[in-house]
Amino acid sequence: MRKQVTILALFLALIVFIIGCAQDDTTSKDSQASEDVVVKIGVQGSGGLFGKAQEEKLFEKAFAKYGATVEWVEFQSGPPMTEAIASNKLDFAGLGNMPIIAAQAAGIPFTVISQVLEGKKNVGVVVNSASGITSLHDLVGKKVAVGKGTNAYDFLLRGLFKEGIDPEKLEIINLNPDEAQAAFDAKSVDAWAVWEPYLTINTLSGKGTIIADGEKLNLLSPSYQIVRTSFAEKHPDLVVAFLQTYDELLQWELEHEEEAVNRYAKERNLPVALMEETRKRARGISIPVSEEVIAEHQRTADFQFKIGTIRKEINVSDVFDNQYIEKALKL
Structure with a gap:
């Protein structure tokens, strides 16, 4: 009887040891979840705010804290960006309302994480x-x-x-x-x-x-920041870090308006006055998406379905998630 009790005790101890090892291994994997991750950031054209970020490696520094690196991918417009997201070749993109509506209707898995342009004059x-x-x-x-x-x-x-x-x-x-x-x-x-x-x-x-x-x-055409959904689910801290870094860039613009305008004008070989006017018409923001903007986005989607641009009706609220921008801005 004593021998049976001893064997049982050893068996239970072995089970506890195995479970403990499995938990340690899981914890280790979680702590290294972002290591060896290459974050693919899409940009439309060179220069601008992201040009400064690339020059000073601001996103690289932000993601290095999590063991992740950065790859920049350039596009001329929004639709190719959503195609890249669909094929897991892009993680972050800033684009207008129509590419987002078309992407949702096509079943591309993405999440809208912030609004980056108001949409009145851009x-x-x-x-x-x-x-x-x-x-x-x-x-x-x-x-x-x-x-x-x-x-x-x-x-x-x-x-x-x-x-x-x-x-x-x-x-x-x-x-x-x-x-x-x-x-x-x-x-x-x-x-x-x-x-x-x-x-x-x-x-x-x-x-x-x-x-x-x-x-x-009286028609809004807002632009948004989106992320590949599976990326956000696996690396929520990196999504918050991305938005925090983007907000820091916007703060730099506000505090160094003259420097920013001169920089952007030089990049595009344009007169400074022209670049100043451009910024008046389309000044960047980074804010949670309001219910009013989502409602306008829904009206746009309904219109596109009505005229046949997209082939199915969509509920646009399914792709909006303000949790990341609220954490980034500590709202």
């Missing part, structure tokens, strides 16, 4: 100053450049419908910003629906005139 339609075009109605029968699937494409369509104009009566040409700028300069298109800084670049230079923007038409 998107619009610019025309050649000598064209005589003064309103959206004047675009009937004209060639209009726009990147299909972008927030500018959404703005153009919503603006036309709001003004009672059939988009089929326009010749809408799908061009990325570089192609559209060349076409606009050559006057091979009559108008261009696009975002900042292209609006200001073409107006202050005297080439173009803005005939519609969100403020004039």
Whole structure:
């Protein structure tokens, strides 16, 4: 009997030891969850706020605390960014409302973690100053450049419908910003629906005139910061660190406005006055997404479904999550 008790005691001790080892191993894995992680950050074009971050390795320093490194990936517009997220080739992206709506409708797993542009004046339609075009109605029968699937494409369509104009009566040409700028300069298109800084670049230079923007038409085109959902679930601390670093960059802009404007103007080989105007029209923010903005985003999604741009109805609130920005800003 004593021998059986001893064997049982040894068996129980062995079980406790194995469980303890498993817990230690799990704890070890959790503590190293971010180690060897390469955080892929998407940017649209070079320079700007992220250009400063890259130069000073601000995100690299923030993520190094967690054993993670950074890879920068450049894009010309939003839709390719969501495609990269879908294939696990991108973790963070800042983009407008339409690419986000299309991505959700396509079942791409992402989460909106903050709002980065208000959306009143950052998107619009610019025309050649000598064209005589003064309103959206004047675009009937004209060639209009726009990147299909972008927030500018959404703005153009919503603006036309709001003004009672059939988009089929326009010749809408799908061009990325570089192609559209060349076409606009050559006057091979009559108008261009696009975002900042292209609006200001073409107006202050005297080439173009803005005939519609969100403020004039009372249409919001906000931009957001998004993250690949599985990345956020595995590395919530890195998401918070990303947002904290982005907020630090915005604070630098506010405290060093003249330096920031001069820097950005030099990067784009533009006059300082032009860059100052660009910042007035599209000043960066980093805030939780309000219920009002989500409601407007839902109306945009409903409109896109109605006209057939997306093939299914979506509940946009499913992809918004303010917990990370609230932690980052300590709200």
